[in-house]
Amino acid sequence: MTTVPRVHIHMTVSDLEKSRRFYERFLGVTPVKVKPGYVKFLPEFGPLNLVLADGQPGPGRGSVDHIGLQVDTREEVVRQLQRVQAAGLPVREEFGVDCCHANQDKFWVQDPDGVDWEVYVLNHDLEDESPAVTPSGCGLDLLKPSACCAPSTT
Structure with a gap:
């Protein structure tokens, strides 16, 4: 096993x-x-x-852009989203977004120290690797977007 x-x-x-x-x-x-x-x-x-x-994070310890928890289905994203919303946490929902070279359903939360967490399912990879292909959206308005998932400004 x-x-x-x-x-x-x-x-x-x-x-x-x-x-x-x-x-x-x-x-x-x-x-x-x-x-x-x-x-x-x-x-x-x-x-x-x-x-x-x-404690307090010390200098030179590195940084984390965000932490993601990948689940197997859209239904699991929705189930976790509903549970987190029922707990009273602010969330941002992103369903059907193109982010990080894939189409995903997800939601985001942010912890008290500003660490961004996403719960997501990968719907399918995106084949076009052109830099002109920009994500349709990623990350919380409250969050600083990551380099791979910055919201499109076009």
């Missing part, structure tokens, strides 16, 4: 309690471990092991 490995993401956050509340709502689960300065989540959807650590 093959198991799918969990991706471990360790994030330093500026306000641990505020981030904990956000991720409880976004992921739809309570932490599996809470220690002073440390919170760990193992959500049911997505092979994710997310750890939040109290």
Whole structure:
């Protein structure tokens, strides 16, 4: 039997309690471990092991443009979207968008430290690799768009 490995993401956050509340709502689960300065989540959807650590990000530690959780179907995107909306988080929906050389259905949220998260399904790859092909839309208005997914200005 093959198991799918969990991706471990360790994030330093500026306000641990505020981030904990956000991720409880976004992921739809309570932490599996809470220690002073440390919170760990193992959500049911997505092979994710997310750890939040109290502190301030230091210089030279790199940056993340956004983190995506890919699901298998449009129905799963909608199910997660409805759950996140019911939890009261602001979201931006993007269905049928051309982004990052693919057509996708997705939604975006942003955590208290400005980390952008997307939950998406890949509908199909786009064959045209011309730089003239611009995405029809990607990212939250609240977010800084990534280089590959900047909203079209034409």
